[in-house]
Amino acid sequence: MSENLEIPRANSIYKKSTEERKLSFLERIYLPEIFRGLWFTLKQMFQPKFTMQYPETRFDPPPIFRGRPVLVEDNGQERCVACGLCARACPPLAISMQASENSDDPKERYPTFFEINMLRCIYCGYCEEVCPEEAIVMSKDYDLVFSEREEAVYDKTKLLVRKEELKERLDYLREYKNRQFGSFWNFDEENNIHSVRNRDKRWETSLSLVEMIEQQRKEAK
Amino acid sequence: MFKEKGPDVTFSQPVEEADGLKTQEMIINMGPQHPSTHGVLRVELTLDGEIVTRAVPHIGYLHRCFEKHCEAMNEYPKVIPYVDRMDYVAAMNNEHGFAIAMEQLMEIELNDRVEHIRVIMAELQRIASHLLAVGTFGLDIGAFTPFLYCFSEREKILDIFEKASGARLLYNYIWIGGLMNDVPDDFKTDVSSFVKTFRPKIKELNDLLSNNKIFLVRTANVGVLPEKVAINYGISGPSLRGSGVKWDLRRDDPYSIYDRFEFDVVVGKGEVGTLGDCWDRYIVRVREMEESLKIIEQALESMPDEGDVHESIPKKIRPPAGEIYSRTETPRGELGYYVISDKSTSPYRVKARAPSFVNLSVLPAISVGAMIADMVAIIGSIDIVLGEVDR
Ligand code: SF4
Ligand code: SF4
Numbered sequence: 001m002s003e004n005l006e007i008p009r010a011n012s013i014y015k016k017s018t019e020e021r022k023l024s025f026l027e028r029i030y031l032p033e034i035f036r037g038l039w040f041t042l043k044q045m046f047q048p049k050f051t052m053q054y055p056e057t058r059f060d061p062p063p064i065f066r067g068r069p070v071l072v073e074d075n076g077q078e079r080c081v082a083c084g085l086c087a088r089a090c091p092p093l094a095i096s097m098q099a100s101e102n103s104d105d106p107k108e109r110y111p112t113f114f115e116i117n118m119l120r121c122i123y124c125g126y127c128e129e130v131c132p133e134e135a136i137v138m139s140k141d142y143d144l145v146f147s148e149r150e151e152a153v154y155d156k157t158k159l160l161v162r163k164e165e166l167k168e169r170l171d172y173l174r175e176y177k178n179r180q181f182g183s184f185w186n187f188d189e190e191n192n193i194h195s196v197r198n199r200d201k202r203w204e205t206s207l208s209l210v211e212m213i214e215q216q217r218k219e220a221k
Numbered sequence: 222m223f224k225e226k227g228p229d230v231t232f233s234q235p236v237e238e239a240d241g242l243k244t245q246e247m248i249i250n251m252g253p254q255h256p257s258t259h260g261v262l263r264v265e266l267t268l269d270g271e272i273v274t275r276a277v278p279h280i281g282y283l284h285r286c287f288e289k290h291c292e293a294m295n296e297y298p299k300v301i302p303y304v305d306r307m308d309y310v311a312a313m314n315n316e317h318g319f320a321i322a323m324e325q326l327m328e329i330e331l332n333d334r335v336e337h338i339r340v341i342m343a344e345l346q347r348i349a350s351h352l353l354a355v356g357t358f359g360l361d362i363g364a365f366t367p368f369l370y371c372f373s374e375r376e377k378i379l380d381i382f383e384k385a386s387g388a389r390l391l392y393n394y395i396w397i398g399g400l401m402n403d404v405p406d407d408f409k410t411d412v413s414s415f416v417k418t419f420r421p422k423i424k425e426l427n428d429l430l431s432n433n434k435i436f437l438v439r440t441a442n443v444g445v446l447p448e449k450v451a452i453n454y455g456i457s458g459p460s461l462r463g464s465g466v467k468w469d470l471r472r473d474d475p476y477s478i479y480d481r482f483e484f485d486v487v488v489g490k491g492e493v494g495t496l497g498d499c500w501d502r503y504i505v506r507v508r509e510m511e512e513s514l515k516i517i518e519q520a521l522e523s524m525p526d527e528g529d530v531h532e533s534i535p536k537k538i539r540p541p542a543g544e545i546y547s548r549t550e551t552p553r554g555e556l557g558y559y560v561i562s563d564k565s566t567s568p569y570r571v572k573a574r575a576p577s578f579v580n581l582s583v584l585p586a587i588s589v590g591a592m593i594a595d596m597v598a599i600i601g602s603i604d605i606v607l608g609e610v611d612r
Contacts, residue, residue: 027434040429041366050373064405066387091299124302124393125401138387 063172066138073160079135082111086127094120119152257361257597260607276588283611291571297538305391308609313346314551316395322547322558323397327540334528336478344513349378350552351506358601367430398534441494444599454583458554463489463502470550482519484512499602577605
């Protein structure tokens with residue numbers, strides 16, 4: 001072995017020819033080796049096809065698959081209450097949103113805009129994990145193509161997907177994740193309607209915080 | 222240690238005159254857009270005819286500020302998707318290493334089911350990564366067929382991962398204190414059927430590639446890395462074991478539950494040439510796959526059916542102030558994470574000791590004197606992933 005640690009030369013090149021192994025007769029005529037290789041390939045021809053003709057046949061992912069994140073549209077409306085948790089949990093800061101309030105709406109808070117920059121998204125699934133409303137879920141879309149950078153910023157028109165189309169994933173979350181997290185974590189329909197209006201009712205007036213403020217404003221006028 | 226001549230050497234002067242012919246050393250760049258550098262690596266080669274007299278790797282094309290990124294995250298779990306992206310062909314092992322470091326820092330005890338699933342995942346990932354390494358190594362040298370078979374086997378492992386985690390390459394599956402979610406119900410049958418079908422494939426691979434005459438000529442006696450040089454440079458993983466050093470963290474410094482399993486540490490023996498040549502490094506990977514299969518089989522047998530994988534995930538990850546260095550054995554070698562916590566929810570400092578980075582440092586030493594065509598074999602045999610070299 002080379003003891004020269006300064007430059008451990010690849011000693012090989014010049015010595016290689018002398019160290020080479022002698023070939024046996026069968027190896028020297030090469031034919032058996034060639035047929036062995038061909039036999040292997042021939043066997044593979046009768047195996048089931050492993051590949052997929054992609055654009056024609058498409059891969060249908062199982063419900064656990066984490067494709068692009070989408071917003072759930074429930075009765076023509078997003079479920080999202082613009083709490084901002086997903087934006088906070090997103091490691092590459094792909095999500096941006098602006099919350100607004102609407103007192104006619106049973107859930108009041110909604111995002112005026114909600115954008116996910118698909119060039120930044122790393123499909124980690126944290127947004128879905130933290131969402132208290134089951135409003136953002138990972139879909140099955142996996143081939144996203146853009147021709148411009150602006151196109152890659154998905155807004156609400158592109159993000160909203162009807163609940164029925166996401167049924168598989170929602171069912172999966174219900175079945176699988178909830179079973180693991182325990183029964184306290186269930187996404188009931190009513191759970192998705194959050195109103196500060198009905199929250200924190202005072203026992204003596206049976207008015208909620210919001211209603212009290214409204215009353216005070218009225219009186220001030 | 223190997224001394225570089227430094228960039229000030231002028232090669233413009235004719236070096237030698239033989240038979241009236243002026244010969245001159247020449248510098249060429251291998252990469253960064255070279256299919257055999259496994260990513261974006263540029264190797265500056267100084268050639269004397271066809272013999273390499275100097276090789277200087279230039280790195281940094283894929284630098285993504287991993288360490289700084291971790292500090293910028295406001296929660297520890299957010300580091301895990303980035304850890305995946307260091308060594309992107311062995312993401313599970315990276316996650317495992319980081320999770321172990323954090324668990325040691327926070328003193329979290331895991332239940333047996335989590336540990337078993339983690340070990341199975343890590344070993345499957347090791348097989349997948351070695352398959353890729355072996356396949357592309359063959360591809361570099363000109364053997365196209367084994368590459369395809371390696372990939373089709375790897376695909377089966379990715380299918381298992383996909384069923385469990387929902388992603389095929391960057392899983393975000395092993396979390397600090399547990400797992401993202403429990404494995405599907407048919408996990409055990411999937412893995413054991415894979416193990417069963419994969420055993421004969423290793424033999425097939427040996428027939429097809431390992432003992433192929435052309436392959437032997439291209440790899441035996443090429444890029445010899447002597448034992449002492451390997452240790453001097455701090456090489457780890459299959460590249461170190463290829464030089465005949467019996468060092469495997471799974472056996473020598475057991476983490477997780479590796480001390481419960483029986484397996485051999487494979488070392489190169491110099492069967493077809495000098496000890497520590499490209500073929501030795503290659504064959505260590507092939508044989509390690511068999512050892513991984515052994516571990517998986519044992520783990521499947523002892524894996525408990527009961528156990529909550531979320532049991533010990535902390536509600537808020539806020540480790541006590543302190544620091545930790547923990548090391549694990551990834552397919553490429555010793556991966557160490559050094560984490561300093563200042564009692565907040567994000568790390569104060571994360572340092573990753575990436576095995577590929579250290580392994581690449583030996584390239585100048587072992588490629589001097591090699592033919593230019595052998596450079597491809599040498600780079601392929603140390604199996605670097607540039608995502609991890611540059612981080
Ligand atoms: S999947 Fe991850 S990166 Fe993508 S938007 Fe959700 S949290 Fe952000
Ligand atoms: S976490 Fe859910 S409810 Fe909150 S802003 Fe994000 S999508 Fe909307």
